[in-house]
Amino acid sequence: MNTNYTISNYLLERLQEVGISHLFGVPGDYVLDFLDAVMASPLCWVGTCNELNAGYAADGYARMNGIAAAVVTYGVGGLSIINATAGAYAEQVPMIVISGAPPSKRREAGALVHHLVANYQLQLDLFRKVTADAVMITNPDTAPAEIDRVLTTCIQRKLPGYIEIPADMAVTPCRRPAAPLPMPKAASDPVALTRCVSTAAAFFNRSSSPILLAGVELMRHDLGAATLKLVETAEIPFATMLSSKALLPELHPQFIGIYQGAWSRDNVKRQVESSDCVISLGAWKTDLDTGMFSGNLDDRRVISACAGKVAVGGQCFENVQLNDFVEALLPALEPRSYLTSHPTQARELAPPFVARAQTPLAATRLYECIDDYLDDQMVLLVEPGDAFCAAPEFFVEEAENFIIQPYYAAIGFCTPAALGVALARSGKRPVILTGDGALQMTVQEISTLIRQHCPAIMIVVNNDGYLIERKLHEDGMYNDIQMWQYAGLPAVFGNGSDAVRGTRVTTEEELVAALDAARDTSKFHLIEAWLPGRDCSPGLDRLGATFRQQTK
């Protein structure tokens, strides 16, 4: 046994230090030495069926855990996980990609080794474009500082990073960490901070109908609790967005709903757009977050903090970090019992779902039933497709119990991401709301959910093809897909285990029975919900109408 302390040991020690307990990935010969060190470490190895899925799993893990890492081999592995890395970059999720590489002597000789594309710099070059920092380890003396730099940058900037370790470097000795990982915080300009907070507070304190719009950056920077304190102390009603749904608990009396431009419920749109002071924190103006840019917010009525900048009524302040702004704003706001005089128009909870006898399943009823079924021990993951459109209406009781990738919007994300969610939150159950097209992308990771004993509930809305594309655009045969026996998948991937259950439901009563059976947390459950005839949520119809109008 090698008793030397190696570069692999160093990296693994730092990964544990920043809070990573699980590594996702696929072995390959250039990374086996590193994996040997993983096996000898306290980190838990989670093999996935392919590398793209390892990336999605790590992304899901990072969304719950704050950071994650995935391990792949060179070329075939690295370039398969790059799409997941790009998604993490777009959505600001810190995920470290660790790639094996051919040993240094091969690189130095320019040898034509398997998995090489064109030259030995190529993979590093590609990853530089989809990460905050990327490095190829070539020197044990500089490796510790390089590893520290990548980790620090990713954590601070909430972006993915890339560390390439040639096979020989994985077993090369290096120094141990001399001190805890340096983690200097991104600093605000103190003058700008003071000025923008006083300007914002004055603006707020003279407003009559303030509202807080809580955006996704609050989630990434773990500012949910601070935001909750802010709205409760200052007594401000609040809305969230598609990308920040469930940042705050949705049964909170001050919660008014999801703001999504013209796609919002009427009372949400009215309250947000008529407010004379919208405190918009960490909100991205992406197409799906704004109802295809249909929001109507006048900058003169907005206090906006996002991407290291603050604007108050159009006046800009540079170099102000979101966390500093939220912290400093709280004591400066005057609570004014606003809620007493202007009760928010919270959405009423739907009555409990009761199945109607012998009634074929319809989309609206399916979603009502799922909304009713969810509890605070479940984390809902929703795929692009009808799930994206139906889920904003669900009430998610507990903060952080909702996962969506609404900006990068990769179909197939949720099945592997659920693996990461389940391992990051072992006390909770992932509930995956997916479609038939999305499931087919990454279906094999059902196998890993079963292998890792994740008590997930997967609801496959089988609407016989890419329904969202049929709605966005005149339908074409390219939206048709092969029909599968979806309910048969758990038995095949579970190798006949008792710990899986697959059910196909076509009526309301069958749905309720399947969901009742899924309360058995000792099993992985797949429920195929048969929804033929292009039946969908009102949200998808609205999305389709907007798309068709905009592309006319």
Added chain:
Amino acid sequence: MNTNYTISNYLLERLQEVGISHLFGVPGDYVLDFLDAVMASPLCWVGTCNELNAGYAADGYARMNGIAAAVVTYGVGGLSIINATAGAYAEQVPMIVISGAPPSKRREAGALVHHLVANYQLQLDLFRKVTADAVMITNPDTAPAEIDRVLTTCIQRKLPGYIEIPADMAVTPCRRPAAPLPMPKAASDPVALTRCVSTAAAFFNRSSSPILLAGVELMRHDLGAATLKLVETAEIPFATMLSSKALLPELHPQFIGIYQGAWSRDNVKRQVESSDCVISLGAWKTDLDTGMFSGNLDDRRVISACAGKVAVGGQCFENVQLNDFVEALLPALEPRSYLTSHPTQARELAPPFVARAQTPLAATRLYECIDDYLDDQMVLLVEPGDAFCAAPEFFVEEAENFIIQPYYAAIGFCTPAALGVALARSGKRPVILTGDGALQMTVQEISTLIRQHCPAIMIVVNNDGYLIERKLHEDGMYNDIQMWQYAGLPAVFGNGSDAVRGTRVTTEEELVAALDAARDTSKFHLIEAWLPGRDCSPGLDRLGATFRQQTK
């Protein structure tokens, strides 16, 4: 209906002109307008379950057809197919990736639209690094020339290309082709050509034991027939390599076997390495093609033509194209009835396989049986893993009936690639020799093989994990994978169709019975061959021993 002639129409007309009849891909909103034009064209749309698989399918198609194209949406699609594109780049396979993109007005506004990673140039920048030519279409006046340029470059250089079409450009009118696609051939320097041919011929004509080593570039440049004429006319024995296996028919009396450095059969190694004139045509010196660089060929005894250069006994000639060299060399060589005086030591055909009663399946017997089973109507595709190591020994009767990706070596390649092979060669049956780990990577494309009525035979060597990794390196738990009911996959993906059959075999008799049943070409057949206990081909044991020795 739009009767205008659009940029989409132009591209589709050119794709047909270069010989493409099928397009592989996945729809997404940014590419739907282009797909509408595809549906209205004579081209056949082949939807796959995900984009990586579309890329592998296109690669398989291009290997048989000379060129292929795949269609994806922006971001999530483009960055999912990039690994397959990199593989095509490494292995010199011309594959055109057509990606939809957000409409120009969004790009010009810098809008944050779904599927965007960081900026609107990013995807183009990434593809520039893994293609011979890449373009974003932004102007209908220049689009025809840009499309022509990408296609011409890819076909000439046998490399992939990239064409990004923003959604609005797909429906923008443009001029029709004024003339057939210009296809200037890469030209040799006539002086260098004449000189190197005469030098090579003189060298050959005074040799006493010449041999021809036929490499993969001959395959890519469609020079199989010319090479066959050369060896037959000059009466030279020939060897192929792993990457060029079945470039020439393997029952040919002059064929001596696969040269793979020290991994070659003894008589092949001896004949090649003791020859006083090795005509090495288009041979790549990759690790797996050379038995981990264990070949022993003295440049002074070699005539080498590769990558646009020729070397004769160490003397170099630049700018000589392989096709020109092969064509000019033929008349310059003096046939000398070499074969009469030096009969080649061809490998004897094995006797017909006869199953032994009640005998558990062993690796060597499995591979003997498959070798015996293959006929000239089957195209064998082999995955990295034991299939890579066992298949070089098989006799492939008819040229081009063998597909391997030995340089990029992506596991999971063959299942989708078989789809491309089946559609490019409708008269032949793909036989996929894969492993359990490789199958799990891209398993969902079984669904598309079934949907497209491809009468494929898939043999899944189930050795309970990543056997090749167990052999290359001290085994670790990371090589364990979830056990599936592999034989149950066809029923699930075929939705219970009669046109599929899944069988698990554990004995020689069961194997023979399953292969007999697979003669029914009306079905897709999956045969799971259970090979526990790390039993493998002698080739894999040899590979493992070399790897372990080299990394000590």
